[in-house]
Amino acid sequence: MTPISTIDISLWREAGQSAAAVAQDVDESLQRAGFLLVRGHGVPRDLVADVRAAARNFFALPEEVKAQYAAIVGGRGWIAPGLEADGYSEGTETPPDLKESFAxxxxxxTGDPVVDDVWFKPNVWPTEVVELRDLLTAYTEAMRRLSDELLALFSVALGLRSNFFEELADRPTWTCKINHYPPMSSVGEPEPGQFRIGPHTDFGTVTVLDREPGEGGLQVYTDDGGWEDAPYDPDALTVNIGDLLEYWSGKRWSSGRHRVLPPQAGAPEEDLVSLIYFYELNHDAQVTPLDPPIGTVAGLGPVTTADFIKTRIEAITM
Structure with missing residues (x-):
């Protein structure tokens, strides 16, 4: 048994009783764990495979080549090992996460340099792996469509008559990160308390994850079950909500707490690549939490997306 429901979003598209059942499953799963498995999403599997293959070609480049595309946490390009420690976002001091990323x-x-230099920085593309640009552009377009659809579904799951997210996500901020988790034979034995990604919650509205299963893989935390291996379905995407949507729901739903285990001694050559799409809202969108009876906490004040997200990004930067 798992607290994470599997839904078929194609049934929600059909409307009627099937859609109502999907919305109810969503509400219950997000209350329990903040996570879902989503089938029927329509994202081409060959596109995902091609993006992952191109990413592996990039990560296999010499470090001095990747350094030409180096970025800080929250930036665009190659985020080298040792720069992030996600556990810091929940106040836990941990060694750096055992990963490298391309974002x-x-x-x-917008034309406002203060805004653009934070939220709309130019993307950088490696000339050594030219196919990555077109592939990842197609992938992020598919992720944007799916994320908008998920937010529409979530509005229904909250019992709202219309998609209350829509007008606040016409120029949204988002980040697509490809995380590479090298094998133990490459990074060495983990330090005490070190993870591929330390325990944390995500920051925005929706996160859509295409992952490879492994011994050093994803775990999800719930109050009832503690830490458990996340269920894996090769035909499904893993979806979780972030802190902004938890807050917006009036704490009805839980931002899914999770971690990625360090490389395991029993699988020292395990080498994993995950594709993660972090969706937010417009940078200047004002979020006013839902009061009871939809929300469970009354009196939460409004927040602006940019301010809410920025403080959390700064917390995980080493």
């Missing part, structure tokens, strides 16, 4: 984001610049 891209939206290019819908």
């Amino acid at each position: 891209v984001g939206p290019q819908t610049r």
